[in-house]
Amino acid sequence: MGADIGVTGLAVMGANLARNFARNGYTVALHNRSVARTDSLVNTYGHEGQFVRTESLAELVEALDRPRRVLIMVKAGAPVDAVIEDLVPLLDEGDIIIDAGNSFYEETRRREEALRQKGLHFVGVGVSGGEEGALWGPSIMPGGSRESYQTLGPMLESIAADYHGEPCCAWVGTDGAGHYVKMVHNGIEYADMQVIGEAYDLMRSLAGLEPQEQAGVFREWNSTALASYLIEITSEVLDQEDELTGRPLVDVIVDAAGQKGTGRWTAISGLEVGSPVTTIAESVFARSISSQRSVREVTSQVFEAGINEAVTAEELYASGDARQDFVEDIRKALYASKLVSYAQGFDMLSAAGQEFGWDLNMRTIASLWRAGCIIRADLLDTIMRAYDAPAADQPRNLLLAPEFTEALAECLPSWRRVVAAAATYGVPAPVFSSALAYYDSLRAERLPAALTQGLRDYFGAHTYQRIDKPGTFHIRWSEDRTEAEV
Template sequence: MISDKQLSFGIIGLGTMGRNMLLNMADHEFAVAGYDKNTKQVQALYQEDLTGLTKGFSNITAFTQSFSGIRTIMLLVPAGKIVDAVLSELLPLLNKGDIIIDGGNSHFTDTERRYKDLEQKGFHFIGMGVSGGEEGARKGPSMMPGGDKKAYETIAPILRKIAAHVNAEPTVAFMGLGSAGHFVKMVHNGIEYAMMQLISETYELLKKGLQLHDDEIHNVFKNWNEGRLQSYLLEITTDIFAFKSTGESTLLLNDIKDEAKAKGTGKWTSQTAMDLTVPIPIIDIAVAFRDLSKYKSLRIETSKLYPNLKEVKYPGIAQEYLSHLEEAFYFSMVSAYSQGMHLLYQANITYKYELNLELIAKIWRGGCIIRAVFLKDIYAAYKKNPKLEHLFLDNSIKESLTKSIPAIRTIVSDAVQNGIAVPAFSASLSYFDGLRNDNMPANLIQAQRDYFGAHTYERIATEGIFHTDWLTQTNK
């Protein structure tokens, strides 16, 4: 049994994530403590710990008094009001100079507020995004801390030990000032939404378009995950297409209702991007289609009124068509990551976070939900040019993306002809075509705005701000 004075780190909230993080730390020979009002969670910690280096509490006062010297306490509780409630209960029990970490999925604006408030009160505060789910927390997550850099340097030895490692390098690094850590995690989750939507659309194309059986779809995802599309999300998708409940002959997947839930981080990404006027359409549509999935009864009613008037029939042989689909998936994957990284680039200017996009790509290569082989290319692009505004401008990515253009056009066109919704594939293509358009039709929008609202416009060859009385043909 460890003594209280040996304790070096504490976590409030012993649910799946909190408990597994503590067990991860104990595995690396750190003496740690956990607190939860629910005594069953405390008991579970003791039952699962094989090291004897954890200590559990169901009394918060006893928990805070169990440390010697400067305390480091992480909150792993649901985002929102609960975080503020826990802080209100915790702060009177701490000393100035103690370190507080919010390791949940807090909105970055809440983190910014808490960072300033706790700094004024004499506490060190870190907002840290944690990705990797239950397995990551236990075996090595990717962590995105931001806020108090001095405090990060104090706790970095622990975080580096428990993080996932890629090429012997830990997938944790200081993201930047203020709420930078939670902002980066929010964008991470936005990319996650986009990738999950892309995979689900691919599933529908394989099933309804190419009319493949479940075992054939499993093989497609398995093969893709062994090449340049390799990613954690494709890995778990492959597993899902092989999972049958005990005694059942069909996939569990086929018994799951097609209504997707969400916790809000994707929505936050879209809302923030709109505030910053950064287009991220593939993430926006991923959020929108999760929402659409919830209207099950409405979708059933509508499907009866608007059935397909012809049989879904795809051209050519399925195996030949799969190469087009793989290329289209690659194209859309590049678009999803590029839009997320562009949002980080612009947010860095607005919020002055001092983000390092190369470093972000580096720590996303392992431990997190969006880890993928392609992140090596992103890391290489920013390593080569730290000031790169958009990934589409990188020559290496340009070469591979260009090769995939015919395929994405084929996939989107055939899906439209056959009445299969592919909003993420379509959004990635439209975004690309819009971004490479050096003369958009937005001049007409400006003319319309000036016509009905006198919102003014700028001219191509003449400096200044102009307004036209469109009914009398007079310019001002």
């Protein structure tokens, strides 16, 4: 009997996935460029299951049962191509190469097509949950061919997170669909963290709540419709005291947020498929401006807030019922903005499905995110209910689902008050504001795009359409200014 699956690339994520397979009864062949890392894994965790130590890709392939399944867990980009190039001559028709890293979906599509021509299956797999998820059960989003999932799927489902008896793993679509869905997951994650940060900032800057006080607020919020992994761990981070200074940990962390590219990819792809993922884009920009610390150090001393109100924000919100009411307003604004970010993510998935020919099942995708991943939240059950109806009856935008529409109506007055307070007192809240603008744009009967089209026709003869009759038209601006149908 050979090994059931091979794993090459044994850094933390690769090693944890290999251990997860082994603990679930699979024999796992191991390979790493540094044999010492392979030996370390076997020596430390060999008791967890059956491992086969190999020193080369040729040995790895030789150790596998057919069809061979080789999981690559190396840095995205050129390193993935390099491993594939070395593997291909060693494999036979019907074998499967799995890329479980954060690869760009277009690269996955390219690789899948190239390997399909060689008779090999290439499966781009989105894996969410970080190091702990990889070890104990991540959310898994596989793409590739249906045929490859028949043999690979049961293995992935066995190591995935479990949500009330259901694995958080399912085939999502062909070629790059798996990595695309994971990319959108990460985009929503960016927006989710940013709105949580904005809520924290508003409560501290305007209501005067210190981090440890806010930890209690977030714990309370985690028993409401906001219940989620990110809300839960926010309370933990805000409650943490720095050992060196005794100050709240959040106060000694440099306020410059990093990124690995998936949020940026989501924003760019949203533009490419014509889906307005404004909350995700704003969250990416918020990280970018946070990283411009040297500029902010100068401008913070130069720019004025421009606040002339007789009553300061601290006086208005720091005590009594006003403070409690404002915190509740923030909770509702946070929930409403969160709904918008999820709605935008699913709208983008729908647009991408049409663009790339993927038959994406939105209910299934929502189900994959209920456990194991970073954006796991009670809200996903609500999203699944919205997509329970036949495809023809599903909401064109998630915000039109009755539960979402009702929630937004209930949150709207608070949402507007929070955005107004942020603008009035100079506290940046780009995603709160952008989410509200998206909502208002969707509900508007007329948008100023009519003027935009008129301007485009004036300077570039880009034409326009009329509301009262079909056709495409142009004004002879430089002549007699009469209208011509073109």
